[in-house]
Amino acid sequence: MIRAWLMQHGFVFFLTLKRLIATPVTSLLSVIVMGIALSLPTGVYVLMENLSAISGQTVSSPQMSLFLKLDIKKEDIESVKQRMEKDSQILSFQFISKDAALHQLQQSNGLADISVNLARNPLPDAFIVHALENMPENLEKLRATMQSWPEIEHVQFDSAWAERLNALFKLGRFVVLMLATLLSVAIIAIMFNTIRLQILTKRDEIEISKLIGATDSFIRRPFLYFGAIQGLAGGATAWLIMTLAIHTLNEELGTLALFYDFDFQLQQLSPSDSISLLLFSAWLGWLGARLSVANHLWQIEPR
Secondary structure (H helix, E strand, O other): OHHHHHHHHHHHHHHHHHHHHHOHHHHHHHHHHHHHHHHHHHHHHHHHHHHHHHHHHHOOOOEEEEEEOOOOOHHHHHHHHHHHHHOOOEEEEEEEOHHHHHHHHHHOOOOHHHHHOOOOOOOOOEEEEEEOOOOHHHHHHHHHHHHOOOOEEEEEOOOHHHHHHHHHHHHHHHHHHHHHHHHHHHHHHHHHHHHHHHHHHOHHHHHHHHHOOOOHHHHHHHHHHHHHHHHHHHHHHHHHHHHHHHHHHHHHHHHHHHHHOOOOOOOOOOHHHHHHHHHHHHHHHHHHHHHHHHHHHHHOOOO
8 A cells, every 4th residue: 555655656656757857948948046035035034044153263251351349359259150150041150350461461551650650459350251141131131130239339241232232133033024924925926827837737737637437536646746846946945045055155255265364154954953954944835836736636626
């Protein structure tokens, strides 16, 4: 039973491939149109992923400055250290004593004379804290928690950059979703019309098949395979477009890197993203074919 089912589907699959090859120009144009349409949201997605990687490298551990009270004792400093070691939100921290801070101030250009004339050291002991996450709400909670510690005078942290970065990525994700939705509808419409034309072209063949007892599932199977194969080919075309585009951009970035002394390469689609693209495109083709068949096939009845 399973063998017969596989043979039927295999026969329909290769028959559909022959039909695609029999009309190479029409099939190629449809595949190219779908590939270009899919490459647009895919390109924005790849851009957002690369920007996320860059931001992850540059701000992967957001930094806060904890200024301790001036009359702090060594035991209190150790207590703060122990609290930060136990906090899972803190990736790492560095203690800077008031003497070390004053020494750094004395080494600064334009401030050496001022610092030498100071009667006493006005700088507090401080910690430089690197947070584990860069989500604005989590960073704000961590800042509020450390600000409540009795040994802390002030926690300095500019959360505006994190909020702007988060807003940028939200906008990017929305753009990807909007483009993917609009262009997916366009691909479904293209496949819907393509299958409609095929059904009309093969009207006599469908009528004869129904006369000899062919079921609706048997008749619509080649059209569904046609849509899925074209959709899959469109996804493969989109993947190829993105691969070539990123390769070309990386060559230009390599030339630019020589002048600005930086090394950065755009990352290609990951294997999981590539598979998702191919499966999604095949599903779009299948869905367009399925809707078209459901809308037009019932109208054809043997005379």
